[in-house]
Amino acid sequence: TQLLEQSPQFLSIQEGENLTVYCNSSSVFSSLQWYRQEPGEGPVLLVTVVTGGEVKKLKRLTFQFGDARKDSSLHITAAQPGDTGLYLCAGALSGGSNYKLTFGKGTLLTVNP
C-alpha cells in the first residue's frame, strides 16, 4: 500500500499551459515536502509546508497543504520546458520518527516547446 498517492503519474503539456499535481494520503503529516528530480540527478528540494491550509509560492509554482495535513497540491502557471522533470512529494508522518520521509511515486511532467 502506497502511503502517499500522487496523481497524475504522467503529464505531458504544451508550453504556457497551467497544471496541478496532487499528493494524497489517509495519514496525517507533520510536514510535507516537494522535490523535483531531473534525469541523472538526485531530487532537489522545492518547498516544505508544515501548517494545515498553508500556501507557499515559488515564482510560478504554488504549493498548498491541506487543512487536515493529509494532502498537498502543486500548481504550475504558464509551464516552461525547464519545468520538465519528476515531481515527488514526501512527508514526515505525524507522531512518527522525526527523520524518516515517506515518498510518493512521483509525477513525471513533460513540457513541450
Added chain:
Amino acid sequence: SAVISQKPSRDICQRGTSLTIQCQVDSQVTMMFWYRQQPGQSLTLIATANQGSEATYESGFVIDKFPISRPNLTFSTLTVSNMSPEDSSIYLCSTREGPIYNEQFFGPGTRLTVL
C-alpha cells in the same frame, strides 16, 4: 545546503559480484541516509547511517546484503552484495538539513545495472 557527491555515477555489474558506492559531503553532518529508487517506484529508505554507530536498517533490508560504513562525519559507503538483476536501481545518499522539518538534500545518485 551541503554539496553531496557520489561515486560511481553509474556501473554495469555481473550477477554475484558486489559494488561499493561512495558518498562524500562537503560539510560535517550527523545523519546520512541511503535510498533505493527502482524504475517506476518511489524512493525507499534502505538505512540510516550515523557516525560512530551501526547503521539502522529499514524493514526488508539487511546488513549482509547492504553493508554500510560511516567512518567520519563527511563520508559513507553502501555496498550492494551478491548482486542480482533485481538490484538494478538508482542508489541515492542524502543528508538531513532541517532538524525540525527533516528537509533532506540528495546526491546525484548511482545508476546500477546488474546483468
